[in-house]
Amino acid sequence: MSFAKLIPFADLLSAVVDNRGRTCPTAGSGFPLIATNCVTNDTLYPKLEKLRYVSEETYATWFRGHPKPGDIIFVCKGSPGRVNIAPDPVGFCIAQDMVAVRANAELVYPLYLFAALRSEVVQDQIANLHVGTLIPHFKKGDFGKLMIPVPEPAVQRAIGDLYFLLSQKITVNERISATAAELAEAEYKRIASSTKEVSALGDLMDLKYGRSLPAAQRRPGSVPVYGSGGIGGRHDEALIEGPGIVIGRKGTVGAVYWEQGDFFPIDTTFYVEMRRSGVPLEFAFFALKNLGLSSMNSDSAVPGLNRATALALTVPVPPVEQATQFEQRIKPLFALKQSLLLQSQSVAELRDALLPGLMSGTIRVRDAEKAVEDAT
Numbered sequence: 493m494s495f496a497k498l499i500p501f502a503d504l505l506s507a508v509v510d511n512r513g514r515t516c517p518t519a520g521s522g523f524p525l526i527a528t529n530c531v532t533n534d535t536l537y538p539k540l541e542k543l544r545y546v547s548e549e550t551y552a553t554w555f556r557g558h559p560k561p562g563d564i565i566f567v568c569k570g571s572p573g574r575v576n577i578a579p580d581p582v583g584f585c586i587a588q589d590m591v592a593v594r595a596n597a598e599l600v601y602p603l604y605l606f607a608a609l610r611s612e613v614v615q616d617q618i619a620n621l622h623v624g625t626l627i628p629h630f631k632k633g634d635f636g637k638l639m640i641p642v643p644e645p646a647v648q649r650a651i652g653d654l655y656f657l658l659s660q661k662i663t664v665n666e667r668i669s670a671t672a673a674e675l676a677e678a679e680y681k682r683i684a685s686s687t688k689e690v691s692a693l694g695d696l697m698d699l700k701y702g703r704s705l706p707a708a709q710r711r712p713g714s715v716p717v718y719g720s721g722g723i724g725g726r727h728d729e730a731l732i733e734g735p736g737i738v739i740g741r742k743g744t745v746g747a748v749y750w751e752q753g754d755f756f757p758i759d760t761t762f763y764v765e766m767r768r769s770g771v772p773l774e775f776a777f778f779a780l781k782n783l784g785l786s787s788m789n790s791d792s793a794v795p796g797l798n799r800a801t802a803l804a805l806t807v808p809v810p811p812v813e814q815a816t817q818f819e820q821r822i823k824p825l826f827a828l829k830q831s832l833l834l835q836s837q838s839v840a841e842l843r844d845a846l847l848p849g850l851m852s853g854t855i856r857v858r859d860a861e862k863a864v865e866d867a868t
Contacts, residue, residue: 496641496853504600504640509557509592510632512568516554516587518544523551524584528570531590533610534840535666536659537579538565551585558585559592564606566591572630573618575609591632600642603652608640610655611851641851650857651850654864658843661868665832665839672825680778683818687808691768693783694803697776698765699739702757703731716751720744720760730754735826737764737777739785742796746785750777752830762799770812772819774826779807842867 518525522545530538546554559565561580567573569589578592586592595602608614617638622630642648702718710717710725717725720743734754740747742760757763764780766773783805789795810818846863849855 496643498639499599499642500636501638501640502635504596504605504642505593505635506596507557507594508632508635509559509563509586509594511555511557511585511587512589512591516546517550519547519550521545522547526565526584526586526590528567528574528589530584531565531567531574531576533574536577536656536663538576538584540584543584546585555585555587557592558582560594562602563592563594564602564609566593566609568632569629570627572622572628573609573615575606577606589629600640601645601648601652603656604642604648605640605652607652607655607847608642608851610847612848613851614638614640643853647857650861651847654850654857654860655843655847658839658864658868661839662836665836669829669832672828676774676822676825677778677781679818679821680775680782683775683810683814684779684782684808687810687814689809689811690806691809692803693779693805693807694767696766696768696771696807696809698767699762699799699802700765702738702741702759702761702763704759705756716753716755718749718751718755718757718761718763720747722747722749724758727756729756731756732763735773737773737780738762739764739780739797739802741799744786745789745795745797746787748777748781748785750826752826762797762802770815771809772815772822774822775810775815775818783807839868 516525524540525544525546526538526540527542527544529542530540532539551558559578559582561578561582563578563582565576565578565586567575567590595605618630621634621637622628643651705717705727707725710727713726713728715727715730716723717727718738720740722744732755735750735752736755738749738751738755738757739762740749740760741762755763764773764776766776783802785797785802788797788801842864846855846860850857850860
């Protein structure tokens with residue numbers, strides 16, 4: 493960025509919330525304590541997943557400090573340099589493997605600093621500065637070695653606001669999608685709770701083994717490649733015509749995924765082939781999700797989901813009329829989720845394509861704003 497000054501990251505901060513160095517006492521419930529798995533460069537705010545908790549007393553007395561709204565959560569260990577913004581209200585605390593940094597607003601626009609930390613030029617520096625091979629970590633003492641390109645205030649504000657606007661659009665889409673999923677889940681449970689007939693899973697469907705596809709063959713393409721952990725790449729050929737259901741067989745055992753379009757399930761998964769008509773695929777999806785398959789690891793050297801055990805499980809089977817009504821109610825929710833997903837992917841691609849040019853000065857802010865206006 494020829495028009496920007498290079499300023500050490502440490503010099504742009506007014507405060508650092510650092511609770512590292514000792515193990516935080518946790519509790520079965522209380523105030524959420526996030527870990528590094530909650531912080532990802534794909535989201536605006538931390539994901540509150542796989543949480544631990546601290547008691548109210550621990551929250552009030554143990555920590556050196558807590559993040560404030562607008563602070564940047566910075567991962568130091570594991571995947572150094574992943575950053576999220578602390579929401580308002582914050583709603584969580586931090587301890588090991590991350591810090592919260594507060595931008596000095598007199599020197600740098602906070603949202604610009606957030607965008608800059610995610611830029612390729614800064615992420616490359618972080619990768620070159622972090623130490624450790626098995627568990628990479630970025631030392632807080634090296635914050636002074638991390639150089640941030642800082643343009644004039646008006647340009648900072650424009651870049652920061654634009655990056656935040658696009659990221660916020662993705663966040664809103666995720667919230668709407670989550671609400672649609674909750675409504676669909678509630679509708680399934682309503683019908684399932686009043687359904688008297690049950691059937692063995694194997695009478696409704698077959699669980700087919702996915703096929704081998706070496707990682708080297710997961711090349712860019714339009715077809716998602718499903719492994720036990722969800723989408724693990726893209727390919728240019730489909731194995732199964734969508735919509736369809738994929739179940740984790742090895743690794744993330746029992747995870748259940750819905751794919752609206754064509755897909756390629758690899759050999760660590762099962763995919764569903766329906767045997768009985770009158771039961772919508774959408775109903776089968778929720779039935780599988782509510783079976784607790786993730787707790788059914790087989791007793792082998794490599795834990796996995798036993799096919800015969802799964803097929804012997806029983807699930808509710810509603811009358812045809814009820815099943816039809818369920819399908820009619822749920823299909824629009826699934827369509828909404830798919831539409832939001834595609835829109836978010838498009839927005840993320842636009843955001844991530846514009847940022848390097850804005851940071852280098854090869855794309856003018858005015859042109860970027862026009863591109864965003866045309867796309868959204």
